[in-house]
Amino acid sequence: MLAEIITIGDEILIGQVVDTNSAWMGQKLNDIGISVKQITSISDKREAILTALNEACSHANIILITGGLGPTKDDITKHTLCEFFGASLVMNDDALNNVKEIFKRFNRPLIEVNVRQAEVPDNCQVIQNKNGTAPGMWFEYNDKIIVSMPGVPFEMVGMMEGYVLPELQKRFNIDTIFHKTIITAGLGESFLAKEIEDIEDGLPEHIKLAYLPKLGQVRLRLSAIGTNKEHVEKEVESASGLIINRIKKYVVATEDITLQEAILNHLKVNNQTLTTAESCTGGYIAHLITSIPGSSNAYVGGAVTYSNQLKQQMIGVKAETLQAFGAVSEQTVTEMALGALATYHTDFAIACSGIAGPDGGTSDKPVGTIWIAVASKDKVIAKKFLFGNKRLQNIERTATSSFYMLWKLMNNIATEEML
Amino acid sequence: MLAEIITIGDEILIGQVVDTNSAWMGQKLNDIGISVKQITSISDKREAILTALNEACSHANIILITGGLGPTKDDITKHTLCEFFGASLVMNDDALNNVKEIFKRFNRPLIEVNVRQAEVPDNCQVIQNKNGTAPGMWFEYNDKIIVSMPGVPFEMVGMMEGYVLPELQKRFNIDTIFHKTIITAGLGESFLAKEIEDIEDGLPEHIKLAYLPKLGQVRLRLSAIGTNKEHVEKEVESASGLIINRIKKYVVATEDITLQEAILNHLKVNNQTLTTAESCTGGYIAHLITSIPGSSNAYVGGAVTYSNQLKQQMIGVKAETLQAFGAVSEQTVTEMALGALATYHTDFAIACSGIAGPDGGTSDKPVGTIWIAVASKDKVIAKKFLFGNKRLQNIERTATSSFYMLWKLMNNIATEEML
Incomplete structure (x- = not known):
């Protein structure tokens, strides 16, 4: 069974938002045995929607559309769907009640554009939206199933989980x-x-x-x-x-997990704890760890020591060290790792300090110069990296490299090996 | 001038990776006056590539393809491009030298599959890859420009910035x-x-x-x-x-910036500083701030106080407060904000504590219960939020709400207004 996902919205095409809906939908469809053949992002223009629908009907049996259902004038999906199916808009009572209830709950006056959100093409079955005002629409057309949902991620997710996925599973006897x-x-x-x-x-x-x-x-x-x-x-x-x-x-x-999940699993099995002391990554390493459910079992927290003052105050980096070697140095990052380990009483620590950019580089230490240290109770390993001049990429690479260094330290793999 | 972006890779369709290349490319094309009409993600299968190329030729004048150029067997883009153009693969000397140099630099033996990466269709102009082994390819075909680039983001970015964008700008007299x-x-x-x-x-x-x-x-x-x-x-x-x-x-x-950028701008103008004390967001707020170049001018760093122990040790939350009201409470989050402000000597502080989920909720404090406090030298405001049961969404919403609360505090807007 083949599906195509169509996401509608100029904001995707001009790169103002990254389309994360499609990835989520692709994963969920795959889980129930439906292959996504194509993901198509188009403008909220009539011709673009009609072309994409026609092409999608030639590729796939199931077409899931997100976006283009907001109350404002840039949203013309519903009218175009009517044109495509030869249908007319009619008011749907359940959808209207839903709109009314939401406005009542937030104590807002109901205005005309919101009432119109409850209008749907007369050939669809309405999918109620528990998280917003725009109803979803399920169409059956020439042996195809076409579903239109709002582009707001959690509204789409609510409809997919509550109705679309179970219904598709019921309908098809899928490989x-x-x-x-x-x-x-x-x-x-x-x-x-x-x-x-x-x-x-x-x-x-x-x-x-x-x-x-x-x-x-x-x-x-x-x-x-x-x-x-x-x-x-x-x-x-x-x-x-x-x-x-x-x-x-x-x-x-041997499962689809991240390096940080592998690290947390290892810590939990061994009843060990971890802390972090971050300068150039500014909390990103902590964030990647704490994004994982249950991370609080092994991760106690840590310090974001952006200023030199906080490097000294929070985790005891010596003023002389900062003065003699600078914040981006083997000596400082080693003191950061050992300082965090001692201050927060953990089994392992990650520390990093570097010049993420785009400014702040010197001839000695150009933008992208990063020091990372990982420490256990017996050992501290520091390593210098020279990444590029893109700030976010430097932050990302520092985090990944630090997890890799810690993973090797935990598993007693020599640093020289495997990098 | 209209463009279409085609991204190739099963990993996009099954949602294992989010397609961020397209958003970046869309933004850059837009900046030079080229509208992206459609973004299409397809499988690395011959038929899918041929169909997408044919359809794209009917939509747009410029077709930019990423992905499907790795050395391994799941990558068949080059052969399919040869079929589409009626071309044959030939070895390109410059590309081969590039591959050889990269392997030499990393001190790795050159193997057959990597040598084959330097083969290109005989009707293309090669775009050198400064960041990897797969060359880019520029085709001119029936008045269309078709460019194929690797899917690795920084390799694609290097080629776009170094060659493709300037070349497109030169070629067209664009609106x-x-x-x-x-x-x-x-x-x-x-x-x-x-x-x-x-x-x-x-x-x-x-x-x-x-x-x-x-x-x-x-x-x-x-x-x-x-x-x-x-x-x-x-x-x-x-x-x-x-x-x-x-x-x-x-x-x-009045420009396309985030709330946190607006906050940093405000802080810089007023020569003020900010710190954070995060429990449930686990470093995400700090990360969003420090993702912004120059944030170190106003942001000194902060504490990720995941455990109760660290809430006390780092920012002086009282044991009695934690005992009497719990970590997720108005009292605790207020002490966190004031504690961070005093400990790290800043003008403003953000603090949060909550149950991000998916576990850890009680009937009293279900998953999604979040307390946020923002503090200045004269004022502290705490507010309770009840979000949903999705961990990452709760983290995201907490961060956004905390920036919003701080922004209002800084601008003397009453909390009741505008939420």
Whole structure:
């Protein structure tokens, strides 16, 4: 069963917002065995919507549309849907009650444009919106299912989880898709491919292996499609077993988790704790850790020591060290890691200090110069990195590298190996 | 001039990665006056690539493709491009030298699959890749320009900035597109629309107004297209002037910046400083602030006080307060804000504590219960929020709400107003 996702909105095309709806929908559809064949983002213009609908009908059986249902004048999706289906707009009582209730709850007067949000094409089935005013619409048209939902992520999510996904599952007797991901670190894509070339060549036609490289890590994803769920899973597990066995020293995890999740799992199993002392990443490392449910079991918190003053006050970096070597130095970052470890009484600490940019570089220490230190009770390892001149990329790379250094420290893998 | 972006990769369709390349490319193309008509994400399968190329040729004059150029077997873009153009693969010497140099620099042996990365269709002009091994390819075909680039973001960015954008600018005599964004907070989309209905109705045909709502904020974007740059800018500025004047008490900024940027600007102008004490957001607020270049002028750093122990140790929350009211309470979050302000000697502080979920809720304090406090030297304001049960959404909303509360505190706007 093939689906196409259409996201409507000029803000996506001009790059003002990143389309995260599609990724979420792709994942959920995949989980229930529906393959997404294409994701299409278009302008909220009549012709663009009509073209995309016609093309989508030639690609897929299920078409999920998000966006273009707001109350304001830039939203013309509903009128265009009427034109496409040869339908007319009618007022839907349930949708109108929903709009009224929401306005009542927030104690706002109901105005004409909001009332019109409850109008829907007369050939659709309404999907109630529990999180907003625009109703969703389910159409059946020439053997296709076409669903239109609001673009606000949590409104779309509410409709997908509450109605669309269960309904699609009920309707279709779908092939099973099974994915298995192996996270590796320390070996490049092409070297990994060479190591497991014979295994890959021996895979049956319906099992596919993909390499997804990302900053020092490569995710290997095995995907298989078939009618018998158990059989498909077994085949994939057996293939992944061969791969894992071949490249075991590069395997960080055998499920689709991040490096920081692998670290937290390791900490929990060993009943250990972690803290952070961040300068150039300014809280991003802490954020990546605390984004994970249950992280509070191992992560106690940490310091964002942006100013030199706070480096001294919070985690005891010596004024002389800062004076003699500067904030971006092996000495400072080592004192930060050891200081955080001692001050916050944990088993492990991550510290970093660098010049994230775009300004602040010197000939000595250009933008992108980053020092990272990781410390355990017995050991501290510091390493210098030279990244580029993009601030957000430097922050991202510093975080990833720091997790990688900690992961190696925890697993007693020498620093020289695997970078 | 119209462009279409095609991103290739199963990982996008199954939602394993979010397509951020397209947003970046859309923004940059727009900046030089090229409108993106459609963004299409497809599988790395021959048929999907051929269909997308054919459809794109019917929509647009410029087609930019990313992805599908890795050395491993899941990448078949180059062969499909050869088929589409009726071309053959040939070895490109410059590209091969680039591959060799990269492998030499990283001291890695060169293997067959990497050598093959230097092969390109014989009808293309090669775009050198300064950040990786896969060359970019520029094709001219039936009055269309088709460019294929790697999917790794910084490799694509390098080629776009170094070659593709300047080349497109040189080639075309393009209409000017001008955008102006007004950030508002405190009034919903439909109410804003009603306030400025007559202004919107009076806009000339070629000026478009879009409403982009996001968690308590609405961005208004005026876009105009025309041949005379100065004239277009003047028209948009005049329309935006009318709008700003009408809704001034809801205007946070008159450029496309975030609330946190507006806050930092305000702090810098007034020579003031800020700190943070985060529990449930775990560093995310600090990260959003420090993502902004130059934030170190106003932001000194702060505490991620995930554990109760660190709430006491770092910012002096009293054990009795935690005991009597719990970590998620008005009393605790107020002590956090005042404690951070006093400990780190700043003019303003943000503090938050809540139950981000998915676990940890009680009947009293369900998941999504969040307390936020903002403090200045004369005033502290605490407010309780009840968000949903999604961890990342709760973190995001807490951060946005805290910036909004701080922004109001800084601007002496009463808390009751505008939420």
